[in-house]
Amino acid sequence: MKRKVLASIIVILFLATVAFQVADVDLHMLQSPGAVVENYSESDYGLGSSYVDSLKTYPDLKKGERQPFELWEYAGRGKSSFGSPELPMPFEDWLAFHKEQKPQLMKDVDEYMASRFDFNGKAIEGQFMSGGRKPVMAGPIARLPESIGSFEALAELSPEEIKSRDLFPYKPLAHPLQSIAHMVFPDSWNQEHPEHQRIDVDHDFPDEYLPEFPPPMFLTNHKELGDVTRGREVTISNYYEIFDGLLTAEQMEGLKELLKPTPTTWFNHTTHRITAEPSAGVSCFSCHVNGHTNGAFELAPDARPNLARLRVDTPPMRGNFNLMQFSSKRSIRSMDHFAEVEEYFDGDPGMQQAIGPRSQKREVTNRMGDFNSILDFPPAPKLGPLGRLLPEKASDIELLGEQIFFGKGKCVQCHNGPAFVDDYMHDLQVERFYKGRPEGPIKTFPLRGIKDSPPYLHDGRLPTLADAVEFFNLVLELELANEEKQALEAYLLCL
Numbered sequence: 001m002k003r004k005v006l007a008s009i010i011v012i013l014f015l016a017t018v019a020f021q022v023a024d025v026d027l028h029m030l031q032s033p034g035a036v037v038e039n040y041s042e043s044d045y046g047l048g049s050s051y052v053d054s055l056k057t058y059p060d061l062k063k064g065e066r067q068p069f070e071l072w073e074y075a076g077r078g079k080s081s082f083g084s085p086e087l088p089m090p091f092e093d094w095l096a097f098h099k100e101q102k103p104q105l106m107k108d109v110d111e112y113m114a115s116r117f118d119f120n121g122k123a124i125e126g127q128f129m130s131g132g133r134k135p136v137m138a139g140p141i142a143r144l145p146e147s148i149g150s151f152e153a154l155a156e157l158s159p160e161e162i163k164s165r166d167l168f169p170y171k172p173l174a175h176p177l178q179s180i181a182h183m184v185f186p187d188s189w190n191q192e193h194p195e196h197q198r199i200d201v202d203h204d205f206p207d208e209y210l211p212e213f214p215p216p217m218f219l220t221n222h223k224e225l226g227d228v229t230r231g232r233e234v235t236i237s238n239y240y241e242i243f244d245g246l247l248t249a250e251q252m253e254g255l256k257e258l259l260k261p262t263p264t265t266w267f268n269h270t271t272h273r274i275t276a277e278p279s280a281g282v283s284c285f286s287c288h289v290n291g292h293t294n295g296a297f298e299l300a301p302d303a304r305p306n307l308a309r310l311r312v313d314t315p316p317m318r319g320n321f322n323l324m325q326f327s328s329k330r331s332i333r334s335m336d337h338f339a340e341v342e343e344y345f346d347g348d349p350g351m352q353q354a355i356g357p358r359s360q361k362r363e364v365t366n367r368m369g370d371f372n373s374i375l376d377f378p379p380a381p382k383l384g385p386l387g388r389l390l391p392e393k394a395s396d397i398e399l400l401g402e403q404i405f406f407g408k409g410k411c412v413q414c415h416n417g418p419a420f421v422d423d424y425m426h427d428l429q430v431e432r433f434y435k436g437r438p439e440g441p442i443k444t445f446p447l448r449g450i451k452d453s454p455p456y457l458h459d460g461r462l463p464t465l466a467d468a469v470e471f472f473n474l475v476l477e478l479e480l481a482n483e484e485k486q487a488l489e490a491y492l493l494c495l
């Protein structure tokens with residue numbers, strides 16, 4: 001009898017322990033598991049449910065390792081959303097690794113770019129960027145596959161046929177070293193700012209196809225001054241001399257903040273860096289030089305794995321006062337908010353521990369926004385107050401271009417208003433033309449002052465305005481005649 005009681009007590013105790021453990025586990029499961037659809041069948045955006053399976057899987061790369069250039073052929077999931085401020089090897093080995101890898105990488109990058117574009121150095125006669133010195137380049141320069149003779153022949157084919165015969169000349173452009181990614185500055189910038197010269201990779205566009213440097217700066221509140229910099233790059237050392245007495249104290253403070261370098265994921269004082277020497281970091285104007293752009297590129301911090309992030313070419317800050325939507329994928333809604341969140345850490349707040357937070361106070365980012373909001377577009381002397389060409393100033397071909405822009409070309413549907421932008425994101429569904437991972441909706445960019453900011457599209461895959469016209473002729477299936485395309489290019493040069 002006693003034994004039975006003892007055995008029961010042991011069993012009860014055992015069950016109680018198990019129950020307690022289960023209860024303990026349950027305590028950590030604060031939420032119920034959530035509903036699950038029975039007989040679930042995969043849904044997609046009409047791409048076909050096996051579409052993802054038909055793409056290649058992203059390679060698993062360590063920081064610094066090269067990836068295939070044609071990243072649009074890939075898809076997949078990364079190991080984790082969280083990065084780390086650690087190198088995969090000691091810093092001395094890191095330096096040696098890149099010293100060895102970079103020359104071959106850049107040789108391959110140049111060959112790849114030359115296989116996609118014919119950088120022939122031809123300029124459009126008599127057309128210069130707003131500073132008046134740098135010629136605007138002629139195009140289209142995207143190379144067509146040998147099996148198709150011309151852009152005209154290509155435009156006659158359906159998207160399906162272009163895709164199945166792999167003929168599309170405007171596939172996305174990846175960062176040449178996407179496992180590290182981060183900012184890549186043009187050579188012309190690095191010559192003046194050697195602290196931004198990377199040990200691992202250089203810019204992949206020839207200088208002729210990038211914006212003028214330094215670009216002019218036009219202010220909404222001092223139109224009479226024209227280029228207020230008088231041909232100088234505004235820096236933390238000369239901004240006071242250039243702007244004292246022209247700006248409010250609030251705007252001066254904002255400008256100073258835009259010029260002040262702060263550490264970034266890879267430009268900093270630690271050994272988690274891609275410069276030979278430690279660096280103070282970069283400032284907003286390191287890419288948006290003089291409130292414009294020098295053509296530096298980065299990756300949008302919009303996705304993981306790193307290999308899925310889209311390359312983004314620096315857009316101008318000019319005319320931002322009229323925009324309602326900022327950055328191609330993130331849909332940020334104000335300039336000061338942009339200054340607050342600007343992703344110096346590539347969308348990874350975990351890096352702040354090691355590198356130092358940028359965390360600007362609200363007052364400061366508001367002032368940065370205050371200065372940003374007086375950066376004007378360059379003059380467009382052929383446009384009247386309604387943003388339409390003045391017939392007495394414009395040529396016949398430019399007027400024809402305007403007609404196409406507002407008519408057959410359908411451009412105005414998304415590019416309207418004073419800055420020629422609708423402030424929406426659109427899914428142009430460019431993947432109809434090539435077999436690759438779709439890029440999804442992207443914001444429309446303004447076309448005012450467009451001749452000053454090549455290359456075009458979020459990733460810079462359109463090196464010239466003529467390429468932009470060919471791109472939209474294909475993507476919108478416009479079937480424009482040669483003369484109409486030339487007219488459209490001539491019109492874009494007036495904006």
Ligand code: HEC
Nearest residue numbers: 183283284287298300312313314315326327328338339342
């Ligand atoms: C890598 C060089 C680089 C630096 C440094 C940089 N930007 Fe940018 N900026 C970019 C790129 C690239 C984009 C486009 C982002 C995108 O499309 O997602 C951008 C977009 C913007 C936009 C939105 C413009 C538009 O048309 O959508 C604003 C505003 C802006 N930056 C302000 C700033 C401010 C303020 C700072 C400093 C805190 C800064 N940027 C620092 C490269 C840079």
Ligand code: HEC
Nearest residue numbers: 409410411413414426442443444445455456457458468472
């Ligand atoms: C359905 C909306 C839509 C229409 C119609 C449209 N665009 Fe665009 N445009 C966009 C979007 C969205 C982008 C940005 C796409 C990207 O970066 O991937 C863009 C970008 C551009 C750019 C590059 C801007 C830059 O700063 O890089 C040019 C040039 C351009 N469009 C010209 C035109 C012309 C010319 C037409 C008419 C033939 C046209 N667009 C018709 C939505 C449109």
